[in-house]
Amino acid sequence: GEDVEQSLFLSVREGDSSVINCTYTDSSSTYLYWYKQEPGAGLQLLTYIFSNMDMKQDQRLTVLLNKKDKHLSLRIADTQTGDSAIYFCAENGDTPLVFGKGTRLSVIA
Amino acid sequence: DAGVIQSPRHEVTEMGQEVTLRCKPISGHDYLFWYRQTMMRGLELLIYFNNNVPIDDSGMPEDRFSAKMPNASFSTLKIQPSEPRDSAVYFCASSPKGIGNQPQHFGDGTRLSIL
Numbered sequence: 001g002e003d004v005e006q007s008l009f010l011s012v013r014e015g016d017s018s019v020i021n022c023t024y025t026d027s028s029s030t031y032l033y034w035y036k037q038e039p040g041a042g043l044q045l046l047t048y049i050f051s052n053m054d055m056k057q058d059q060r061l062t063v064l065l066n067k068k069d070k071h072l073s074l075r076i077a078d079t080q081t082g083d084s085a086i087y088f089c090a091e092n093g094d095t096p097l098v099f100g101k102g103t104r105l106s107v108i109a
Numbered sequence: 110d111a112g113v114i115q116s117p118r119h120e121v122t123e124m125g126q127e128v129t130l131r132c133k134p135i136s137g138h139d140y141l142f143w144y145r146q147t148m149m150r151g152l153e154l155l156i157y158f159n160n161n162v163p164i165d166d167s168g169m170p171e172d173r174f175s176a177k178m179p180n181a182s183f184s185t186l187k188i189q190p191s192e193p194r195d196s197a198v199y200f201c202a203s204s205p206k207g208i209g210n211q212p213q214h215f216g217d218g219t220r221l222s223i224l
Contacts (some may be wrong), residue, residue: 100151104156
């Protein structure tokens, strides 16, 4: 079945760049998403990329997609303490979104 | 615009009791999803509806769990009887038509503790 894998933890210093990686298995995915979950809240859509793109930039966020390797990454430039959260990668094929287990980003001041 | 609204935000009850979680999706959204989140298992899809009809309930853990969507603006997830292992955060999400290319919008969740 479909599967999405992410590393569970990432720690960076304030002001550095963060890179969160994700691999997925469904080659028919048409959209790939990044969600952010802050403590006590639901998942909030951060950004998404269409599968025929290899890069999307949105202010401090850069999404890179390597469709051949089924690898997705989210880069956060100039990481701030407010970026501390859990980040979920998700893919869609012909079924509802399949989520990874989430990467917990800790930003050290 | 109002987002997905869930109630209650927190529920603490004793095992064996019936628990009902409620969700109001975003108006006009055709799909509604129920998820459960735990540290051990991450985010699990329990069931989803399209136009108030259950489409896939294969994620519902046991017969103790049931979900209904009597109309387009309301859904419930019921656990009867509840057990301590049901303790988790339960999320409701909705999305517009076109499940393959529309993101899901999440509520803030119900934190359920079964003692």
